[in-house]
Amino acid sequence: MNKFKLNVVVLVLMTGMCFQSVAQQPAEVMPLADESLILSVTQVGDAIIMVGERGHVLKSEDQGQTWRQIAGVPVNIALTKVVAVNDQVWAVGHDAAIIHSADAGETWELQFYDADREVPLLSAYFTDENEGFVIGAYGTILTTTDGGQNWDDGLIDEELDYHLNDMTRAADDNLYIAAEAGYFFKSTDNGESWEAIELPYMGSMFGVEMLDQSIVLFGLRGNLLISEDQGLSWEELESDIPNNLFGSTPLGQDKLLLVGANGARLIYQNKSLESLSDADSGDDYADVLVIGNEVMLVGEAGVSKQTMSQ
Secondary structure, three states, X not given: OOOOHHHXXXXXXXXXXXXXXXXXOOOOOOOOHHHOOEEEEEEEOOEEEEEEHHHOEEEEOOOOOOOEEOOOOOOOOOXXXXXXXXXXXXXXXXXXXXXXXXXXXXXXXXXXXXXXXXXXXXXXXXXXXXXXXXXEHHHEEEEEOOOOOOOEEEEXXXXXXXXXXXXXXXXXXXXXXXXOOOEEEEEOOOOOOOEEEEOOOOOOEEEEEEEOOEEEEEEHHHOEEEEOOOOOOOEEEOOOOOOOEEEEEEOOOOEEEEEEHHHOEEEEEOOEEEEOOOOOOOOOEEEEEEEOOEEEEEEOOEEEEEEOXX
């Protein structure tokens, strides 16, 4: 496995370039798919689903002890994000692809695909089984109100074509998007309109999380930004690591586990950071999921599990 593979994929996403694939070819079932590049993981009921390169979709029903690759996935391009609401699951990726499963990831259909535009889709957020958003390169944002049967395809801003990397919703129903080039987007009307906010750090932010009333942004070179007033002002948090941070998962109401390049694993709590250096593999981690007292890390080497020490 190429040590720099995940960084190359991230560079592809940041620059908006994507590799052209043969239109709508199904993913091949590979014997070592769980050891290949995995970019996103989520829980679906008692099961776990993860997605990655070449249209790989893998499912575990024993808390990650064993994995099986799902056959019949309709695309063979990199899938960058998977999200679920009950048994409804969506995955998005390169070639502006959106695929959907109505049975907890067992079978999949193609909902949206446009390889000619050469736009990777990077993240998704669903409020419920009907209402959802998909975001990606060049300010692309797609919305649905019928579970993805129809998609409204548009731009977040006619003048700002920055890549949109991650999205979340606050308890007050505000929507927030982490973007590149020092931009952050906010909607107070359920995505009908968006306000572009310039951040104090001008690099890319790859993730956004809500912790109680705080917005936490994280991204390039270990940078973190915190806002407690709906994005009106920001506090920069110093990190001891220079590594890009790609993924996160909440640990209760006020704590966050962050993962990233070169084995980076950090605990964020109350505007402080603690590095977890034990059992470091040095692999690049793209996403993380906590099941009980175990941490499931996905990235360039597939999936690995570690026991929570805190």
